[in-house]
Amino acid sequence: MLSSPAVIPIVKPPAAKYAQLGFLKIAESACRQHGDKVWIGENEQTVLLLAGARHIRFFIEHEASFHKELENGQSVRRLLLGQSLITAREGDEWHLARKLTAPLVNPKSTLLKQGTQRSAQWLVDTLQDPEKDSLQDICLQWALMCVAQGFVGPTLDPLQLDSLIKHFRRIYQQLIVAAPTEDYATLSQHPALVAFREELETMIGPLMTGEGSANLGMLQRFCQALDIEAHPQERERAISMLLGNLVASVDNTGIALLWCLAHLSQHPDYQHRVREESRYGTRDLATAIVKESLRITPVTAFFERGTLHPLEIDGVVIPAGTHVLFSPWLVHRNAAYWPEPLSFRPERFMEGKVPREHFVPFSVGKRNCVGMALALDQLTTAIETLCNVCHFTLAPSTPPAALTPLYGLNVMPRGAIHFIIESVDRVTQHECIA
Template identity: 40%
Template sequence: MIRPYAVLPTFEVDGTRLRAIGILKTVEEAVATEGDCVRLRFADSADLVVLGGARHVRDWQQKEACFGKDVMTLPSSAAVGRLLLGDALTFAHDGDEWRRVRKLTLPQVNPKCASLQRALTESADWLVEQFATSMPVTLRALTLEWAVRAVMPPFIGHTCTLREGQRFAIDTHQAFYALIRKAATVDRSALLHDPTLLNYRQRLHALVDASLSGIAKEPDTMLAQLYHALDVARHPERKASLANQVMGNLSGSIDNPATSLQWCLIHLARHPEVQTRIYQEARAQPRDGISLQKCPLTLAAVKEALRLTPVSSLVERTVLQDIDIDGYRLPAGTAVLFSPWLVHHDARVWPEPMRFNIDRFLQGPVPPYHYFPFGTGKRHCVGMSLSLHQLVITLARLSLSCRVQLATGTRPVDLRPEFGLNLAPRGDVSLTATPLAAPISADSF
């Protein structure tokens, strides 16, 4: 028998506690109390239904047409992202707009592109150099610059400085967070005139305008390619869409990979035996260097880091048509949350879920509804392959130079995950490095 939405297990969300512990902890409490199919009821905003089990992810994958990405209803993060970055791929409307933007973006984030390969390798080597000292290295600034170095040149060229790229990434994060908080109490028209949004858009367009001045000298950048694909010279009204798409791709290719690398380095620092295995794999590579395909063990380490600490821990969707889940009827328009965090830590899916064990990913394929750090379905992250290449190349090359460990005095609280816009370490963690007796170049074989 199908039961109505009104009798769905319900968790009353206390606003004061929500502000204190955040949405991810609130979701965990709701699931622990009411089960993994539970309605969150808020005093001042619409309900959210948590679908926190692997079976729910399978339902999503099998009935993808029933779930859409709502970029209009505040205070959803997708709706705030739409205000900030317009028709960028992540925030494009389902349907023709999304298909059009995705078609333009996919070739530009292919890690086989020569310009991307060069930038990924150079950024990895730059990071290795930063560890060539006995001084502690703080991860937030390090990984941010690493990510900017990897994607800014092939995306928008060299006209603007790396420092400007870092500032843009920080501005995006801060503006997003500020507007998310405001969106809970003000309407769309107020947000459209909010100084935070207006100032951010002004800085974004200034960066794009400056970069456009260099596209004749750098015709292979994403900016140059999309400028011509959109025929902006003849259709200047498309310039805003160009800015949204390129800078949306740039932002997404900086923030999440930077945070992912923080987690990878932290997990490896706590597991020196895995660093040794990565080193053994990397030093056996042929002269043409390190790649994703040749480093399955390193890839497994990255995947396990993203299982334990998935940067995107919650995924928002909207029910597009009435659907039955766990014997309950969810009506069209219901906002739902799927959670990599919950599924990745579910002992029914992952034995000893809190243990870092890279061999989980060396024993055959993992069902897609058990593991989805990059989302799933047609709107999964198109930068997944690029991000995995970036992380694997960097960790493998680093393993040939040194071993990393947590700096003396690291507090356990700093290592705890904290969910803001994504899942990041609570503190700015520092690592130290011990050089290998005879560092080996990845290009010397």
């Protein structure tokens, strides 16, 4: 007879511990003490953490038994992003969003390829300018420049888009605080959200038409596909899908670049090897460096699903309606799958095929990141371009705690990281602070 879920260890950290350590540290500690299958929380807030690669494999093989539609914080994302790709409901709505988005995030598309190359050069120029000293902001601006023209066309100033995304982050945080005590209808009329929608319409609305050119941006192609002239009710859907893709492309990719630079700054020998490789027209090592950074510090630490019906996992029956957390962070740092998991060794990705369930920085399954190929290309191009021109190391003034992860909307460095950046010819040198 199968045992009940009660046999799975339960960890009930007090609120003070959540506030002190954050969920990521609590999850790491729980797995160290109890293994890779553990309940965390209590009452209706309990989630089942499944932190093994076999659990990722189970999810891949039984994806139809899980769903993404959850309560509380998920409703906040839906309010902000509407019917966007990353929060669209299962069924026709999600399939439409995916179908419309997938061809528009192809790294080979002309506009996006131009954006990737142009932003890489901008990154090099900016990092050699000692007046600009916040590397985190620089990385986020780089990520925005990669996709700005491909998503909205050349009309909108990147500074306006940057302002819009920063406003989005502020509203998102406010609604997350309000979500546990307010219902959906009340949240939808939150004054901060109303103001944000007005700003969004003012900025994006005038860009929603375009000719049938091959160089139309994502927004205009959404509008054409949804035929908003004949179906004006689809206008909000087009804007929401654009915003969802824009925010995900900037925040996750920008922070991923910041982690890449943090790792590379501590292993400058790889920078020289990337330069040497580039002379032969290849960039296999640059790609491996990006993947190794995403392995050690994936910006998405967890992805959450709900069980649609009772499931047997590791000989235990998990009830329907269980909130389950799968963890790229914990799988990527598990010595059972990755020897010396905290060592930065890009060669791992040049020594043969990596099992699918061992490396999932962009989630996995049908709801994985639709822009993962684009993000990998952007990050690889940035690393290759930067290594060809600059040499950078971690400055002695960087406190060790700054490199520890802070888990919020994504996983980012906890504090300011100081780099010494110099031209390859060693003519100029300055310190840059993230």
